Amino acid sequence: MSDTPIRRLPAAALHERWGDDPFVRWDLPRPHVGDIWSVGDAVAFERLSHSRRIRSLTAIGPDDQVRALLEFAAAELPASVDAVSVERSQVGMLAEVFGDRLRPGGDWDWMWTTSMPPVVDAERQLVPLDDVADARDILALNEIGNPTAESEPGSGITTTWLGARAEGRLIAAGAIHLTQGGAPHLTGIVVHPDMRGRQLGLALIAALTRWSLERYGVCTLGMYADNDRARAVYDGLGYAVAHAWGSRRLAE
Template structure:
């Protein structure tokens, strides 16, 4: 990257400037990227959510260049209107706090893989589920197994549901959505508390990953950063962490 502050014209230039960053490649689309800037190895862009309609500022790079980049954006009043929050590399949260009054949010990892996972015990028991017919049971499973799950059963946004049934009851499930960039995105992988420790989470994740690779050659997912068990599982299945984000809203008042 150049050491000067530059405005770029879209995804292709941002990909070139960031060395084909996987988050930008698989998560972003030109129609969702509204503004793009770089300085040194720092990159910042405004991105609309393809589901929620909100706009976030994303920022990554070294602390020095990210700080200079944010200072340029703030001094030029380029973030005055229409930005609902910010997502920065977790190591850059103190940098963001120097420039903005931040509110509540969360920390999460974005991962991707293009590699076939190893076969998992129990994967043969994974079956396809139905977003509409199984929607109520999937919602109930989320409530008891993972209340923060973002799979959104019954809303028609899931391309594929896979899960494990035993004696007619869904014990584990996961969804495949599409990112704003059109890549498969695994979401809401959950196991009933009574069935944990039996490898169902790994089996469902591996099967979903395999389906994503067959359809599009890549699989992505997001996970809350405090879930070390899930991180170990995903890394074992071949996923790599591209960015560990700290997402925050802006303080009100």
């Protein structure tokens, strides 16, 4: 453990010191809600997932300082914290720190852009969707195209919807949520399997990104690390990886 003492920080300190980090700036509430610990250049903080179902301990910083924070926080965490996230290069230390409490999780990237994407021809097929009136159709599309989609139609948490229909059937949909930091977050991009290869997914991403940039100046997203096809699309539209996360669940 580092010889520098670990400090518990006040809520405003996270953005004051680490606000230049895109993830801290745009994903996290201001002032922060939850515990914050720091040592040296590293910080660890509680974070609610966008689905609001997972409360994690997230750490950013150099390896030795992150390890010190994890070792300290492991004994301090409230029972409500049921996951831990670090850079994927640091995942190996989680088993050493949390031992039998560590459970499987996933690897994902948090991305962002301030670059306006070009217009895609297939955007001409897109129409606005209604969170309530179109919820049943969106849910049916999700079941066919992506059962793990986190757009949650009908819940009221979506800021804007776009989609495409063919002969009255919904064949593509995508949404923008707002992060706890108030930034637009691209989510729920789903295209019917029979309609893939027609640039509908690209059109949704480009149009929703442009909508976000025109109103907020930024757009963010999270993607599974092994989704190479999506990564190529996001890279091509100007998105950059701010953090390559390795997230693991914690047993009670």
